[in-house]
Amino acid sequence: MAETDNNDLVEILDENIPIDIVKYINHVKAPQAGAVSTxxxxxxxxFDGKTVLELRYEAYVPMAVRCLKTICLAARSSWIxxxxxxxxxxxxxxxxxxxxxxxxxxxxxxxFFFDNN
Numbered sequence: 664m665a666e667t668d669n670n671d672l673v674e675i676l677d678e679n680i681p682i683d684i685v686k687y688i689n690h691v692k693a694p695q696a697g698a699v700s701t702x703x704x705x706x707x708x709x710f711d712g713k714t715v716l717e718l719r720y721e722a723y724v725p726m727a728v729r730c731l732k733t734i735c736l737a738a739r740s741s742w743i744x745x746x747x748x749x750x751x752x753x754x755x756x757x758x759x760x761x762x763x764x765x766x767x768x769x770x771x772x773x774x775f776f777f778d779n780n
Contacts (some may be wrong), residue, residue, distance in 0.1 A: 664772035669739075670746035673731045675724045677753025696745045696768035704763040706756050717757045727751070744769050750773040 672690045676682065684703065691699055706718045735747045745768040756762040 666762060670777045671732070671735045672746075672748040673728055673735065674750045675722060675727050676750060676752045678752075680752065682752060682759070682761045682764045683748045684764055687750055687764055690748040691746035691766045691768035693745055693768060695770060696734075697770055698772040699766060699768045701767075702763075702765040703761050705761050708758045715758060717755045719755050720753050721763060722751075722753055722766070724753075738767070742769070743771070 670691075672687065677756070684701075688699060706715065708715055731749050735749065738744060738747065746766075747768075748766045749764070751763045751777065752761070
């Protein structure tokens, strides 16, 4: 399911659909944006000393989209951003694969050097 508002793209991807990182970077790129910052959350192979093979994600999609949009609005109220793109997978995400990806663009590069929290 995809939702867009004020240059923001929020998608919850159905099971077994990998995240197309280039798609989300391209969404936030713009001639007026001097910087693009990304975050990729991946499944790691251990947790508390135990082996991990995969993570499984479930969601009530309409609520998940609303929550992610609320986070986008909060980010916009804190920083001067051009565009935001967020993707989160559902279902099984094996070790090494991306489960959540965020791309954000801003007019000024300095924002990302000092405030990328």
